[in-house]
Amino acid sequence: MFNFKLIKEDKASKARLGEITTNHGKIETPIFMPVGTQATVKAMSSRELEEINAQIILGNTYHLYLRPGDDLIARAGGLHKFMNWQRPILTDSGGFQVFSLAKLREIKEEGVYFRSHLDGSKQFISPEKSMQIQKNLGSDIVMAFDECPPYPASRDYVDKSLQRTLRWAERCQAEMEGIENQALFGIIQGGIYPELRKQSVEEMLKFDFPGYSIGGLSVGEPKEEMYKMLDYTTPLMAKNKPRYLMGVGTPEDLVEGIYHGIDMFDCVMPTRIARHGQIFTAVGRKTIRNAVYAEDFSPLDPECDCHVCQNYSRAYVRHLLKRNEILGVRLTTYHNLYFMLNFAQQIRQALAAGKFIDFRDEFYQNYQLK
Amino acid sequence: MFNFKLIKEDKASKARLGEITTNHGKIETPIFMPVGTQATVKAMSSRELEEINAQIILGNTYHLYLRPGDDLIARAGGLHKFMNWQRPILTDSGGFQVFSLAKLREIKEEGVYFRSHLDGSKQFISPEKSMQIQKNLGSDIVMAFDECPPYPASRDYVDKSLQRTLRWAERCQAEMEGIENQALFGIIQGGIYPELRKQSVEEMLKFDFPGYSIGGLSVGEPKEEMYKMLDYTTPLMAKNKPRYLMGVGTPEDLVEGIYHGIDMFDCVMPTRIARHGQIFTAVGRKTIRNAVYAEDFSPLDPECDCHVCQNYSRAYVRHLLKRNEILGVRLTTYHNLYFMLNFAQQIRQALAAGKFIDFRDEFYQNYQLK
Ligand SMILES: [Zn+2]
Ligand SMILES: [Zn+2]
Numbered sequence: 001m002f003n004f005k006l007i008k009e010d011k012a013s014k015a016r017l018g019e020i021t022t023n024h025g026k027i028e029t030p031i032f033m034p035v036g037t038q039a040t041v042k043a044m045s046s047r048e049l050e051e052i053n054a055q056i057i058l059g060n061t062y063h064l065y066l067r068p069g070d071d072l073i074a075r076a077g078g079l080h081k082f083m084n085w086q087r088p089i090l091t092d093s094g095g096f097q098v099f100s101l102a103k104l105r106e107i108k109e110e111g112v113y114f115r116s117h118l119d120g121s122k123q124f125i126s127p128e129k130s131m132q133i134q135k136n137l138g139s140d141i142v143m144a145f146d147e148c149p150p151y152p153a154s155r156d157y158v159d160k161s162l163q164r165t166l167r168w169a170e171r172c173q174a175e176m177e178g179i180e181n182q183a184l185f186g187i188i189q190g191g192i193y194p195e196l197r198k199q200s201v202e203e204m205l206k207f208d209f210p211g212y213s214i215g216g217l218s219v220g221e222p223k224e225e226m227y228k229m230l231d232y233t234t235p236l237m238a239k240n241k242p243r244y245l246m247g248v249g250t251p252e253d254l255v256e257g258i259y260h261g262i263d264m265f266d267c268v269m270p271t272r273i274a275r276h277g278q279i280f281t282a283v284g285r286k287t288i289r290n291a292v293y294a295e296d297f298s299p300l301d302p303e304c305d306c307h308v309c310q311n312y313s314r315a316y317v318r319h320l321l322k323r324n325e326i327l328g329v330r331l332t333t334y335h336n337l338y339f340m341l342n343f344a345q346q347i348r349q350a351l352a353a354g355k356f357i358d359f360r361d362e363f364y365q366n367y368q369l370k
Numbered sequence: 371m372f373n374f375k376l377i378k379e380d381k382a383s384k385a386r387l388g389e390i391t392t393n394h395g396k397i398e399t400p401i402f403m404p405v406g407t408q409a410t411v412k413a414m415s416s417r418e419l420e421e422i423n424a425q426i427i428l429g430n431t432y433h434l435y436l437r438p439g440d441d442l443i444a445r446a447g448g449l450h451k452f453m454n455w456q457r458p459i460l461t462d463s464g465g466f467q468v469f470s471l472a473k474l475r476e477i478k479e480e481g482v483y484f485r486s487h488l489d490g491s492k493q494f495i496s497p498e499k500s501m502q503i504q505k506n507l508g509s510d511i512v513m514a515f516d517e518c519p520p521y522p523a524s525r526d527y528v529d530k531s532l533q534r535t536l537r538w539a540e541r542c543q544a545e546m547e548g549i550e551n552q553a554l555f556g557i558i559q560g561g562i563y564p565e566l567r568k569q570s571v572e573e574m575l576k577f578d579f580p581g582y583s584i585g586g587l588s589v590g591e592p593k594e595e596m597y598k599m600l601d602y603t604t605p606l607m608a609k610n611k612p613r614y615l616m617g618v619g620t621p622e623d624l625v626e627g628i629y630h631g632i633d634m635f636d637c638v639m640p641t642r643i644a645r646h647g648q649i650f651t652a653v654g655r656k657t658i659r660n661a662v663y664a665e666d667f668s669p670l671d672p673e674c675d676c677h678v679c680q681n682y683s684r685a686y687v688r689h690l691l692k693r694n695e696i697l698g699v700r701l702t703t704y705h706n707l708y709f710m711l712n713f714a715q716q717i718r719q720a721l722a723a724g725k726f727i728d729f730r731d732e733f734y735q736n737y738q739l740k
Contacts, residue, residue: 315442
């Protein structure tokens with residue numbers, strides 16, 4: 001089963017409050033989704049993810065296909081059971097990683113030939129193959145296999161890639177026919193060309209996918225370009241379907257994406273910067289490894305009520321990071337993910353109270369952007 | 371406060387059941403103590419340590435003195451508060467690490483001059499300095515600063531080192547005078563020379579320390595040599611004081627040490643092998659990284675009831691370890707420490723039931739030694 005309920009639309013922006021229902025539970029939107037690339041959200045355990053109220057996490061088709069293999073995960077009973085996570089999972093199509101990580105990739109109409117970034121072995125992923133892998137993984141939300149053009153790319157290139165993505169979407173839908181428990185999301189492409197975005201939306205709508213992602217953004221273009229494209233694209237999309245902006249998820253991106261009508265976000269950034277000793281706070285990012293925090297016995301973020309901020313000091317976390325102790329990365333990761341999930345929750349509360357614009361204004365007043 | 375209560379002596383061996391009371395809580399003996407070298411038991415959080423019923427952990431004076439510095443920890447409110455651990459802590463004297471890790475060490479009557487293994491800086495630790503550091507750390511049990519001779523060492527060398535350790539013990543006791551909340555343990559030396567062990571015990575007894583450790587064992591001598599020395603030494607020691615065998619703590623070492631009258635153990639081995647993908651099971655150690663476990667969906671140890679064994683498979687843990695995911699090391703560490711703590715608890719239960727020898731026999735039947 002899969003259902004999206006639009007609960008409320010903001011009066012002063014394109015922001016929306018909603019709720020997705022899947023076989024593994026409900027997801028309140030707007031939502032931030034932690035990324036669990038290799039069947040683990042780096043440094044976190046599944047019960048810690050539950051504790052910080054992660055409602056859905058991501059898995060990466062490309063990585064899991066290569067190691068440990070989707071067949072093995074199927075024999076383990078699916079990705080939920082394999083990694084001990086009983087809430088919803090979204091898997092990407094593998095396309096983005098094939099284009100960015102794999103070696104010697106060759107894109108053909110039938111699919112993509114490439115060499116594994118791990119051992120150089122020859123591999124092939126097609127729309128059908130991506131669906132078969134994601135069926136083996138058993139994710140609740142499955143992404144269509146698309147071609148994501150680089151930035152910048154010519155109008156002609158983007159157009160051709162968009163047409164191919166449409167043909168591949170049809171093959172993905174055919175391959176998923178009869179599957180009840182996995183919802184296939186279509187992906188809207190079109191780069192930074194409004195007419196192409198419009199065409200992509202119109203063609204994609206015909207498939208009547210249960211949800212849509214806006215692809216081909218956050219690939220190197222200026223932020224203003226991305227927001228402009230969102231502002232243009234989301235009004236064309238169906239209101240009664242969730243909208244997912246792939247690979248985007250800083251606090252400021254959440255605020256702006258939601259402002260422009262996005263419901264779902266994912267990003268490795270909160271966990272990645274945590275491993276480099278950077279944390280989110282109510283007033284902006286801080287590099288807790290820095291010497292200035294050596295004797296700072298206050299919490300990572302004095303305004304945060306997470307387990308880490310209630311029990312550990314900046315000085316202690318800094319000591320752990322400097323000594324390369326695993327607990328250091330555990331604590332910064334836990335806090336950063338809590339921060340993002342709590343941030344999304346605060347936005348939902350603001351939306352419910354009809355105060356999203358106030359929240360947004362206050363955020364920009366308090367949070368120092370880089 | 372510090373108190374040791376001898377609850378029961380085994381009839382068929384030198385094993386004892388006891389209870390230590392400190393300001394931070396009680397410790398049932400025999401006990402295994404996880405090692406938290408740098409103010410963290412590697413890969414574990416303090417609440418996980420509580421969950422697996424760790425009753426006391428170790429801190430390393432040498433490491434904490436160098437980084438982040440005992441002064442800083444004192445300003446943080448002591449080691450308990452700094453690392454968010456409210457149960458008892460034992461700190462070593464720093465001596466063993468100075469002798470084994472530091473560079474260019476020079477042992478003089480006043481103390482040890484050495485260069486930090488981290489940055490080569492000149493350092494000096496004396497008996498008084500070791501006590502001052504441990505006072506700053508605020509541990510519940512403080513170890514006297516001793517000289518630990520290498521193995522092998524001549525009788526003359528061991529004798530001289532033993533006499534110095536006695537003079538240093540006196541200086542340690544003087545430095546700790548008036549300290550109520552920290553119990554100073556004396557260290558018995560004497561290498562593998564029975565007469566020297568006897569002399570060490572007799573002289574140490576005069577200090578009336580609240581507890582004693584047997585030092586200079588597990589430094590490279592054959593196991594039989596170690597057990598022979600324990601068998602000889604423990605009957606000479608006071609019955610009403612806890613006996614601690616430093617740096618020793620495999621399952622087989624626990625069984626034998628307890629058999630010979632030891633109450634307290636610590637060892638980095640369970641956490642170190644965990645980081646290398648090795649786990650304890652009821653039938654012996656297993657290297658879970660090995661290919662044979664790639665599709666083994668059973669728990670790490672089918673007889674273990676820890677959180678890891680209840681929720682994760684060998685195949686999943688192997689996948690995480692192969693991908694260098696932090697969660698892999700977290701799960702093997704958690705299980706290994708649980709195994710050791712549970713093992714000590716089973717021994718206490720066997721002792722309480724008067725069945726320690728049966729437990730020991732059964733252990734040797736089931737557990738495959740390397
Ligand atoms: Zn926090
Ligand atoms: Zn276990």
